[in-house]
Amino acid sequence: MTPAAWGAVLGGLLGSGLVLVVARALALRRTPIAVRVLPYVRDLPQVERLAPRVASSTPAAVGVFGPVLRSAAELVERTLGGAASVRRRLERAGIDATVHDFRVEQVQWGLAGFGVAAAYALVKALTDPGGVALGLVLCVAGFVVGVLARDQHLSAQVTARERRVLAEFPTIAELLALAVAAGEGPAAALDRVVRRSGGDLSDDLARVLAAVRTGEPVSSAFDRLAATTGVPLVARFAQGIAVAVERGTPLADVLHAQAADVREAGRRELIEVAARKEVLMMVPVVFLVLPVTVLFAFWPGVLGLSLTAP
Known part of the structure; x- marks a missing residue:
């Protein structure tokens, strides 16, 4: 043809x-x-x-293409597996979707990569009709790259959300500590903080508050938050509140200590990042500034020697 x-x-x-x-x-x-x-x-x-x-x-x-996409999503699920890991990352990313919905998105990303590769293969076939096999390989590779790119994007979403949670945590913990120190109970303090704040951590606490209002004990709700979150500091914070509620430990002191720990951890992370950036900052100094300095220092002498040489 x-x-x-x-x-x-x-x-x-x-x-x-x-x-x-x-x-x-x-x-x-x-x-x-x-x-x-x-x-x-x-x-x-x-x-x-x-x-x-x-x-x-x-x-x-x-x-339009629902049945085909669902069949392709089931095929991707059987090929890749890891439904538990995907479900866990969806919860950590705060995405209200099932594993099947995520597989459908992976198929859509794969079809987008397949389309890009097919367009390139078609343009290549117009100039070189003998490269049909290479075009098929490129199309398959484009589909696989699209599927894997959606998985990597989910991991990036999880990382970004956990960073936002860590940034919000000290303020939320201090607000909870102030509300509890003012004489409010855990549920009332949660309600006040959730109504006065916004963000990913506030959304998690809103789910905890909803569970408490349905009759679940406060300690059990925070234990579930500790089990589902992927941030160790937030998990320790939830476990500390659960233990404080069960044993009658002063909750305000626990919250203040948790906020101080998070700030200290953020300070240590900032120092570590600065140390890594310091090494990177030496690259332009060593490979750009230093050679130019040496050239400015030695070039006049070399030029003078060449002029005075017999």
């Missing part, structure tokens, strides 16, 4: 796919009849629960 025929086939497939995506997107934008009618039916208690669920539309690509 000639390159022009390949281009016609690929163009037809691309056009058909775009038509399907646009048609599905237009269908999802229509307001369902349930959303239009249920707000006026007052004798149904599920009106407020059903309307947001119906109104929330899935992405057009998932709506």
Whole structure:
């Protein structure tokens, strides 16, 4: 088959796919009849629960190619495995998604890499028709790179969120200590801090507060936070609060000590980072400033010797 025929086939497939995506997107934008009618039916208690669920539309690509994406996600899951690790990282990153949803995203990233590699292979095939096998290898490699890139991006999201939690922790701990020292109980102090603050750690404490309000003991809720968080300092903080509540230890002193420990740990980390950066700062000094200085020092002498030489 000639390159022009390949281009016609690929163009037809691309056009058909775009038509399907646009048609599905237009269908999802229509307001369902349930959303239009249920707000006026007052004798149904599920009106407020059903309307947001119906109104929330899935992405057009998932709506059109849902079965294919789900099958590909199951294949990726069977190939890579590690569902427990993925679930753990999703919890640590604060992403409200299941492992299957993450696998679907991996397939989407893989398809994006496959598309980039296929476009490059098509352009390469127009100039070199004999490189079809290399183009197939590049397409497979693009898909694999896209799948692995989504996994690495999840790890980067976990690291970024844990850094934000560490930055927020001393302030949150001090606010909790002030609220407890003022005479409030653990649940009331949590409620005050959650309402007055915002951030990733505040979201975690909001989940703890929700569990406490449903009847779970404060120590059990903080034990669960210590088990799910990936930050050792936050886990130690949650365990300290749980032990203090169970044994009657003064909670304000525990919180102040935890905040001081976090600040000290941040100070040590800053010193370590500065020490590593100091070594990197020597690179331009040694390889740029020092040679220029030596050149300025010795060049006039070399020039003078060349002028006075017989």
